[in-house]
Amino acid sequence: MKRSRALHCILGGLFTAVSLTLPGAMQAAQAQATPSPIRFIVPLGPGSGGDLLVRYVADRLGKISGRPTFVENRPGGDQVVAVQSLLSSPPDGSSLMLISSAAVVINPLLTKNMSFAAEQDIRPLVSAVTVTAAYVVAADSPFKRMEDVFSALRREPKSVSLGTYSLNWEAGVALLEDMTKVRFNFIPYKGVAQMTVDVIGGTLGVGVMDVGSALPLVRSGKARVLAVSGSAAHPDLPTVPPMRDSGAANYEYLPWLGFGINAKTPEPLAQAIEAQLTKIVMEPDFQAFASRTGAFSVSRNTGGKLLALVAADRERIGKLVRDGTFTTR
Structure with a gap:
């Protein structure tokens, strides 16, 4: 009788231990089976x-x-x-x-x-x-070439607004200003979407974005690209001159x-x-x-x-x- 009661206690304790540890073991196994993202x-x-x-x-x-x-x-x-x-x-x-x-x-x-x-x-x-930058204007913008933008800025500094959403592109603009000795009225954006709206609507004079973002605007006729930041024309914009051929000799920023x-x-x-x-x-x-x-x-x-x-x-x-x-x- 004493041995039977002792065995009952041992088995009861074992089942209790298993029942308590099994969920933890299953969770650990699941964690190993499902890699962290x-x-x-x-x-x-x-x-x-x-x-x-x-x-x-x-x-x-x-x-x-x-x-x-x-x-x-x-x-x-x-x-x-x-x-x-x-x-x-x-x-x-x-x-x-x-x-x-x-x-x-x-x-x-x-x-x-x-x-x-x-x-x-x-x-x-x-x-x-x-990445290649595109300098984009509205389809009906009075600026037909990048040289037109530079001429306007030389007549009246900061008379043309320019915006971008990227610190990289902002650095590229600073390099352009340094080489051409002009100064834009700079407008920072948090993202390309709002800047695109403002360029198309004409409230922003020039928008700087990657060529990939500019292509749909050009193909839909909503915007034009005046220049690109590479040393040669971009393959998807073969008629658009590089900035170095648009009044900023030796410019390249990629x-x-x-x-x-x-x-x-x-x-x-x-x-x-x-x-x-x-x-x-x-x-x-x-x-x-x-x-x-x-x-x-x-x-x-x-x-x-x-x-x-x-x-x-x-x-x-x-x-x-x-x-x-x-x-x-």
């Missing part, structure tokens, strides 16, 4: 070329890695909002950010006393593309876009993600995507080559800041 942070609003790039890469990385991915648009504060979101996330490879010189060069040059040091806190992984991660991420993990992203950028399908959008030229750089791009941008744009041509507006 990868978040892609975009420092721009939806609809821009950069946003399209991120959505393509996020989809491909999800298929390659077997992990779910999602895109989070975090515009504002000249990319400070997006950078803070990246750096406040665990450095475990679960958060990536679309980066360019805007985040790692331009903002640190323009903004003092930031709560982070982007050039040290963000670890660049890969540059994927370079910012790069790529991906970065929290610099505290363990290096082996960062290298593994870098390898996956590089594989995507090297795929023929990525080249086809870049050509299809009209916004990008593929530019594959990692490691030392990417750091050299960053250093060159720091020198070029730093000179504009030191000279007072490019300041916070």
